Amino acid sequence: MGNLVSISSNLLYASFFFYMIATFFFGGTIRDKKNSGRGKASTIGISLTIAGFITQLGYFFTRWAASKHAPVSNLFEFTTFFGMMLVMAFIIIYFIYRLDVIGLFALPVALLIIAYASMFPREISPLVPSLKSHWLYIHVTTAAIGEAILAISFVAGLIFLIRQIDQTKKSKHTFWLEFVIYSIFSTLGFIIVTTTFGAMDYQAQFQAPIEGQITAVEYHLPAIAGPNAGELQTAGAMQPLFDAPEWMRGESAARKFNTLIWSLLSGLVLYGAARLILRKRVAAVIQPKLKKFNPDLIDEVSYRAVSIGFPIFTLGALIFAMIWAQEAWNRFWGWDPKEVWALITWLFYAFFLHLRLSRGWHGTKSAWLAVGGFAIIMFNLIAVNLIIAGLHSYA
Amino acid sequence: MKKIKCECGHVNPEGTVLCEACGKPIEGNQHIDGNKKDSLLNMRYEGSARRSQTYNRNIVDKVWNFFSSVKVGVWLIIITLVASSLGTIFPQEMYIPPGSDPATFYEDQYGLAGKIYYQLGFHNLYSTVWFMLMIALIGVSLVICSIDRVVPLHRALKKQKPKRHHTFLKRQRVFGETNGQADVEAFKTKLRKQRYKVWDEDGHILAEKGRFSRWGPYVNHIGLIIFLLGALLRFLPSMYIDDFVWVREGETAVVPSTDGQYYVKNEDFILENYDPDKDERFQEALMNQNAPVASNYQTNAVIYERTNNDVVGAEPELEEIQKKEIVVNKPAKFDGFALYQSSYQLDEFSAMSFTLHETDDESAVLGEFTVDLTDPEMEYELDSGARVVIDEYFPEYYMDENQPRSKSKFPKNPAFVFYVYPPDGGDPEVSFAGIGMNIDPTNENQYKLSLAGYDTRDVTGLAVKKDYTLPFMAVGGLIFMIGVVQGMYWNHRRIWLQPREDGVWIAGHTNKNWYGLKKDIEKSIDQTGIDIPEDQQQLKG
Numbered sequence: 001m002g003n004l005v006s007i008s009s010n011l012l013y014a015s016f017f018f019y020m021i022a023t024f025f026f027g028g029t030i031r032d033k034k035n036s037g038r039g040k041a042s043t044i045g046i047s048l049t050i051a052g053f054i055t056q057l058g059y060f061f062t063r064w065a066a067s068k069h070a071p072v073s074n075l076f077e078f079t080t081f082f083g084m085m086l087v088m089a090f091i092i093i094y095f096i097y098r099l100d101v102i103g104l105f106a107l108p109v110a111l112l113i114i115a116y117a118s119m120f121p122r123e124i125s126p127l128v129p130s131l132k133s134h135w136l137y138i139h140v141t142t143a144a145i146g147e148a149i150l151a152i153s154f155v156a157g158l159i160f161l162i163r164q165i166d167q168t169k170k171s172k173h174t175f176w177l178e179f180v181i182y183s184i185f186s187t188l189g190f191i192i193v194t195t196t197f198g199a200m201d202y203q204a205q206f207q208a209p210i211e212g213q214i215t216a217v218e219y220h221l222p223a224i225a226g227p228n229a230g231e232l233q234t235a236g237a238m239q240p241l242f243d244a245p246e247w248m249r250g251e252s253a254a255r256k257f258n259t260l261i262w263s264l265l266s267g268l269v270l271y272g273a274a275r276l277i278l279r280k281r282v283a284a285v286i287q288p289k290l291k292k293f294n295p296d297l298i299d300e301v302s303y304r305a306v307s308i309g310f311p312i313f314t315l316g317a318l319i320f321a322m323i324w325a326q327e328a329w330n331r332f333w334g335w336d337p338k339e340v341w342a343l344i345t346w347l348f349y350a351f352f353l354h355l356r357l358s359r360g361w362h363g364t365k366s367a368w369l370a371v372g373g374f375a376i377i378m379f380n381l382i383a384v385n386l387i388i389a390g391l392h393s394y395a
Numbered sequence: 396m397k398k399i400k401c402e403c404g405h406v407n408p409e410g411t412v413l414c415e416a417c418g419k420p421i422e423g424n425q426h427i428d429g430n431k432k433d434s435l436l437n438m439r440y441e442g443s444a445r446r447s448q449t450y451n452r453n454i455v456d457k458v459w460n461f462f463s464s465v466k467v468g469v470w471l472i473i474i475t476l477v478a479s480s481l482g483t484i485f486p487q488e489m490y491i492p493p494g495s496d497p498a499t500f501y502e503d504q505y506g507l508a509g510k511i512y513y514q515l516g517f518h519n520l521y522s523t524v525w526f527m528l529m530i531a532l533i534g535v536s537l538v539i540c541s542i543d544r545v546v547p548l549h550r551a552l553k554k555q556k557p558k559r560h561h562t563f564l565k566r567q568r569v570f571g572e573t574n575g576q577a578d579v580e581a582f583k584t585k586l587r588k589q590r591y592k593v594w595d596e597d598g599h600i601l602a603e604k605g606r607f608s609r610w611g612p613y614v615n616h617i618g619l620i621i622f623l624l625g626a627l628l629r630f631l632p633s634m635y636i637d638d639f640v641w642v643r644e645g646e647t648a649v650v651p652s653t654d655g656q657y658y659v660k661n662e663d664f665i666l667e668n669y670d671p672d673k674d675e676r677f678q679e680a681l682m683n684q685n686a687p688v689a690s691n692y693q694t695n696a697v698i699y700e701r702t703n704n705d706v707v708g709a710e711p712e713l714e715e716i717q718k719k720e721i722v723v724n725k726p727a728k729f730d731g732f733a734l735y736q737s738s739y740q741l742d743e744f745s746a747m748s749f750t751l752h753e754t755d756d757e758s759a760v761l762g763e764f765t766v767d768l769t770d771p772e773m774e775y776e777l778d779s780g781a782r783v784v785i786d787e788y789f790p791e792y793y794m795d796e797n798q799p800r801s802k803s804k805f806p807k808n809p810a811f812v813f814y815v816y817p818p819d820g821g822d823p824e825v826s827f828a829g830i831g832m833n834i835d836p837t838n839e840n841q842y843k844l845s846l847a848g849y850d851t852r853d854v855t856g857l858a859v860k861k862d863y864t865l866p867f868m869a870v871g872g873l874i875f876m877i878g879v880v881q882g883m884y885w886n887h888r889r890i891w892l893q894p895r896e897d898g899v900w901i902a903g904h905t906n907k908n909w910y911g912l913k914k915d916i917e918k919s920i921d922q923t924g925i926d927i928p929e930d931q932q933q934l935k936g
Contacts, residue, residue, distance in 0.1 A: 005676075066676060067676055067677075068676070097910070121680070121683065123677075123679035123680040123683070124676050124677060124679070124680060125677065125680040126669045126674065126677040126680060126681065126688050126690065127690075128688065128689055128690075129689060129690065129691055129692050129722065129723035129724070130723050130724065132723070132724060133724045246506075247505055247506055247508075296909075296930075297910060300908065300909065300910050303907070304908065307883040307884075307907065308883070308884070310879065310883060311876065311879040311880050311883055311884070314875070314876065314879060315876060319872045319876065322868070322872075326865070327724050327726075328723060328724050329735075329737075330726065330733065330735040330737065330858050330860050331637075332865075332868065334489075335482065335487055335489075335521045336490070337483040337486075340479050340480070340482060340483050341480070341483065343479060344476050344479055344480055347472050347475060347476040347479075348476060350472060351469055351472045351473060351476070354465055354468065354469050354472070355469060357439075357612075357906075357907075358439065358465040359465060359466070359469075360439075384483070
């Protein structure tokens with residue numbers, strides 16, 4: 001039993017390295033003269049990606065065998081699965097369009113997502129009664145596949161924007177594009193900071209009043225923002241620079257707020273360092289390497305991903321979700337934040353499709369919408385679980 | 396109505412932009428689709444005559460035009476989207492802790508922002524009139540938008556001819572001229588091989604596939620409309636019932652909203668938790684959690700139907716119709732109703748036993764009695780001749796400014812004011828007794844009531860549902876899915892070939908996925924002598 005669990009996590013590590021090496025090979029294709037690759041680097045890149053995907057499937061099914069339920073029931077498992085589906089979506093798109101550059105951007109996104117997932121508790125968790133349904137697997141997996149395909153549209157949109165936006169002068173476009181890149185750096189920052197302090201086994205205990213009761217609050221990162229009116233208990237731990245605002249009341253709200261500050265600051269450091277070294281906007285540095293790719297084709301990939309992903313997302317995140325909710329809570333729709341954000345995602349992509357099909361929004365506008373859609377998906381994955389629910393202290 | 400006759404002989408309805416048969420741009424109507432001279436043609440609705448683009452005279456036209464605008468539809472979507480997100484800032488009223496008063500809860504919890512949130516009615520945002528109005532407007536927009544386009548589009552695609560006006564071909568996005576000999580027969584064969592339908596009219600060729608994908612958007616809109624209508628039907632009580640019943644263990648209760656026709660008995664309520672010692676796989680996770688994690692909520696229920704429903708006032712005669720272990724995700728279903736495991740109350744007190752003895756000597760017992768907490772008798776005769784009378788009963792006792800009161804009628808914390816009449820018949824003594832307390836208000840009582848024991852039982856909370864709107868929702872959802880898949884996973888592609896004096900022209904159009912269309916064309920002109928056509932709308936990089 002314990003054996004199966006460790007095999008499973010080793011397979012996950014292995015797939016992580018496969019994806020990482022594959023990324024380098026896709027990076028190598030950038031220098032190829034031909035723009036759609038049947039070159040050697042491309043072949044090795046896609047083979048490694050597929051090997052990584054199969055390894056990760058191994059992780060998935062061994063974990064399933066160990067826990068006796070499909071491993072999509074907590075934040076770590078779901079996010080990892082989402083990363084895996086992102087890779088699958090990339091593989092599908094690769095065999096339609098043979099564009100190496102998609103891999104060069106999609107795999108790092110998948111790597112970040114999987115690494116991000118690993119920052120959350122990884123032990124196998126029991127299922128509360130309402131989760132004990134086959135609809136759980138069906139709903140969650142379909143929704144994740146849909147979102148992953150939609151994420152490919154973001155990847156293509158991002159490539160399009162880096163390729164197309166005029167970098168010779170400062171504009172709203174260059175600002176927001178740098179902002180997207182900064183957000184990616186912040187995710188990386190979060191992973192680095194969490195891993196570092198996790199390895200040091202950093203702990204700081206606070207006593208803080210929560211709902212009128214003095215409660216122990218534990219931090220695993222040095223407290224920049226401590227709990228409101230909290231007292232540090234651990235000797236030698238850093239004193240908070242300031243207290244979290246009073247309205248953050250949940251038991252873990254202040255801790256999550258602190259983590260957010262750490263992520264944003266470390267992202268700033270990473271991004272600042274990149275700017276200092278490159279002496280240019282990050283996108284401006286990448287732009288020349290993408291010049292050989294046909295922007296029309298990239299635009300089409302972005303749209304195609306939405307047109308494939310949207311129906312799957314509808315099916316998984318709305319229709320199957322309703323069927324399951326009907327079974328479990330006897331109401332197919334309850335306006336719970338997670339549901340509402342799934343609806344918002346759906347409305348957003350409906351909006352995207354109407355603008356594209358009826359009002360002819362192509363190219364840059366369409367690419368920005370693809371980026372916006374991904375931001376909403378990430379918001380639903382991260383913020384709705386951690387922030388909205390956290391403030392209400394459900395999580 | 397002013398019909399427009401094209402030079403090809405086809406008669407088009409008023410407002411047509413491109414002749415339905417030959418595609419020749421109709422002079423004077425080009426502004427409708429924003430076609431500029433010599434630029435590519437806007438092919439979105441085949442240049443067909445849409446009502447919304449043709450008439451704008453009276454109020455009906457204006458309303459029609461408003462709702463058929465995609466711009467308006469998109470704005471409706473955006474407003475609904477933003478409004479929905481506002482409702483997630485703070486929890487909705489149904490998710491705040493039960494029993495709390497929303498008027499104070501939001502302000503207490505979230506300060507001024509919470510107060511404003513409450514005052515704007517955002518705590519019940521999704522059932523506000525304006526939010527429902529938004530949904531209704533989207534519904535209206537869906538209907539009008541679809542009818543406005545689908546009718547003329549269908550007409551245009553039906554009337555189209557292989558023989559096209561030369562400007563039509565020239566102003567397609569994919570267009571190419573070939574000078575010299577072309578093997579048209581091979582071209583046709585190769586198109587057929589790629590599952591194109593091929594028509595030939597005096598050497599003019601039209602190859603088409605996937606036309607049905609053009610209907611996808613309209614099919615999915617129909618699905619959405621059915622879905623929304625289903626949601627509307629929920630306001631009819633005959634279509635939708637949402638009720639709730641508490642049933643104590645051992646008790647039989649009438650199922651509400653069934654006109655007394657059905658009864659449910661709770662034989663046993665079971666709550667099981669995960670055991671970290673037994674479930675090795677979850678050990679680590681369970682150890683990290685302070686609270687136990689439930690693994691099962693279950694009611695062993697028996698459903699009865701009343702057989703003498705017509706006899707008013709008679710004792711109900713019940714006939715068992717179903718025995719069912721109701722667990723989460725597995726409701727009991729009968730006659731359109733469903734009972735869902737939805738809540739529970741553990742260890743509610745069912746009976747309390749008291750001993751009456753002398754205050755100073757616990758062994759001098761005057762007798763024992765048991766109070767049934769759900770239906771207490773008011774007077775108890777003890778063996779010794781003493782009498783105990785219940786003066787007041789507080790099922791869920793608490794002190795409210797020095798006054799004992801009951802929070803509810805459920806015996807969660809029962810307490811009593813007793814009158815104790817001594818065996819010799821003197822004046823009664825007052826005694827106040829409950830769980831873990833026994834108060835003698837005068838401090839002069841000769842007799843004392845002590846709690847001798849109590850029984851508890853669990854209560855299960857079952858949601859009672861009847862929902863005849865589900866089939867509408869299901870059908871609506873299914874049609875929507877068929878529509879999106881039809882519209883998104885297939886493409887409507889057409890390729891035209893026109894014989895010219897010195898060769899051939901070919902042109903291609905698709906509603907999306909131009910990459911796929913170009914690949915189709917490349918395959919079909921292979922070794923036919925036809926040159927690869929050009930994409931006249933490449934983005935310049």
